Each structure stands twice: as C-alpha cells, then as structure tokens.
Amino acid sequence: MKKIQLVTTTFLMATLLISGVTLASADEVRDVTTTGQIEFTPNTDEESVVIPPETDPDVEIDPEVPGTTGPLSLVKAVTMDFGSQVISNQDQTYNMVAETANLADGSGQVPYVSFAQVQDTRGSNAGWVLSVSISDFSSTTQNNILTGAQISLNDPTIQYAGSNTTNAPSSHTSGLQLIPNAGSVPVMTAETGQGAGVSSVVWGNQADLNTQAADNSIEVIENSAIQLFVPGSTAKDATTYTSTLSWELTSTPGADA
Numbered sequence: 001m002k003k004i005q006l007v008t009t010t011f012l013m014a015t016l017l018i019s020g021v022t023l024a025s026a027d028e029v030r031d032v033t034t035t036g037q038i039e040f041t042p043n044t045d046e047e048s049v050v051i052p053p054e055t056d057p058d059v060e061i062d063p064e065v066p067g068t069t070g071p072l073s074l075v076k077a078v079t080m081d082f083g084s085q086v087i088s089n090q091d092q093t094y095n096m097v098a099e100t101a102n103l104a105d106g107s108g109q110v111p112y113v114s115f116a117q118v119q120d121t122r123g124s125n126a127g128w129v130l131s132v133s134i135s136d137f138s139s140t141t142q143n144n145i146l147t148g149a150q151i152s153l154n155d156p157t158i159q160y161a162g163s164n165t166t167n168a169p170s171s172h173t174s175g176l177q178l179i180p181n182a183g184s185v186p187v188m189t190a191e192t193g194q195g196a197g198v199s200s201v202v203w204g205n206q207a208d209l210n211t212q213a214a215d216n217s218i219e220v221i222e223n224s225a226i227q228l229f230v231p232g233s234t235a236k237d238a239t240t241y242t243s244t245l246s247w248e249l250t251s252t253p254g255a256d257a
Contacts, residue, residue: 008234042071050076050117052101052158053200056255057110057210059101063144072128075116078203080151082228084221090232095222098209111221113204115159118169118249120195127192128169128251130201133184135244141237148231149241151178153187153203155225161198169195184248190253 048068050061063075082094101112118130135147153176160168169190176185188201203225212221230236 024238028178036205037078040123042123042253043069044071044085045069048073048075048119051161051198052112053115053117053202054113054206056206057101057112058104058111059110060104061089061101061112070119070121072120072122072249072251073118074116074247075119075133076200077245078116078226078246079244080116080226080228080243087236087238088232092230094228094230095224096226096228098204098212098221098223111209111223113202113206114223114226115200115202116247117198117200118188118190118195119198120152120190121197123196124192124250125167125193125196127190127191128195128242128249129186130188131184131186131248131250133182133246134178135246135247136180137241139237139239139241141239143235143237146230146236146241147234148229149180149234150229152176152227152229153225154180154227155203155205156187157202159200159202161200162196167194167196169199169201171201178245181245202240253255 046069048063050063052059053060061076064077065075068075075212079099080213081097083097085092085094096114098111099114100109102109116130116132118128120128134151137149138144153172153174155174156171156176157170158171162168169188171189172185172187176187178185188199190199206226209221209223212218
C-alpha cells in the first residue's frame, strides 16, 4: 500500500507541472502608496486673539471688540492721545502719548508700539484694504473746532505672522496725513494673493519706548511715529478736544476699495 501511494503522489506532481499550474502564492508586494487628506474651511466661529507684533516685552492685548470672530476681521486699532499741552500761538507738533499693554505675567503695564491688526482666515486669498478717517477735533466750548489740525503717521512697518513672506501686505508711505473730514486713506493693503493669516501695520520703535521707560526723568513716554499738528493761528480753549477715528476693513483690494 505504501508503494502504490508514493507512485500516485509522484504522478500527480508531474501532471501539475506539465499542465503549467503554479503552486506558489501571488507575487511579493513590498512598496505601496496611499494618500492623506485634510480639508480647510473658512473660520467663522473661533474667537480672535490679538497676536502682538513685538515679542519682547511679552504682553497680552485684548481685541478691540471683545468676542470678535473671523473669517476677515479687524481685531486691533489705535487710540490716539496727545496728552495735555499748553496753549500756544505758534505752530506746534505733538507726539502721541505711547499706548500701553498688559504684561503676560500680570505684573503691570508697559509702553508698547501702536498697531492695527487684520486677521484673514477666509482661505480665498482675495485680498483686503484697511483704511482710516478722522473727524474734527472738537469741544463744546466757544472755539469748538481745532481748525487745521491733522495727524501724521510716520515710518510704518509691517509685521506678518506667516512663513511665506510673499503673502505679506504693504503699508502706507511715511508721513501719511489724516485730515479731518477729508475721507478715508489706506494704511495697509493686501493685494489679491496676499494677506492670509495675521498682518499688522506698526507705528513706533519698541526699543525707543523701552529706553524712555527706563529713564526716571521722563514723565510721559511718547511715540513720535504718530503726531498731531495744530496751527498757532487756531484759537484754543482750555478744554479737551476729541476726534473720532473710523477704521474700515474692506475685502476688495486696489485703489477703488
């Protein structure tokens, strides 16, 4: 019985080989490619957080309007205080009192550069324009308008919080004048293909502000990048004159924004 069984097995193997049937498994596979995927949509719900343009000192700054969300928002603007000045019959230019910011560790406030910040999380790269206008400096007294007063914005810089610097917007030219009731002027412009992420136009030199703060003889720390000109011929009452700055962010880039 054993001899017959052996012959039968040999015969079957020979038959399979002759007929071309392969007994081995499929070809070996050692290289495979697959895909990874993520989809992004415009950010409409996440609350905006101001990203300070200067990392030193370490400060925390609240949004101009609490609860601001995207996808295209102006999260920070500038409040301009030109201090208390003596009435003069001569033309005068006054530096802005430096704005302050809260230190992140809660230990107090420090002088900080002034800036306006736009956050764009639309994902469309459609561009935008940030503009500002001002009203008259006025009061409720007899000489209620500071006729001829105007603000100058000097030496602006752009701080762009993005790895692709070609996406950074552009700033206005130095010496831009804000003339009351003369309409809005652009201060930061992102052409089509620019402005995605966090962009700031900055006025002021933080190192200079730090130096002033360290000098105990200086009572009022000033930011000379923002100045107010008042003609000597303008009658001035002993009171406070105020102006409204209107900041506007539009999603259409270019001169016709």
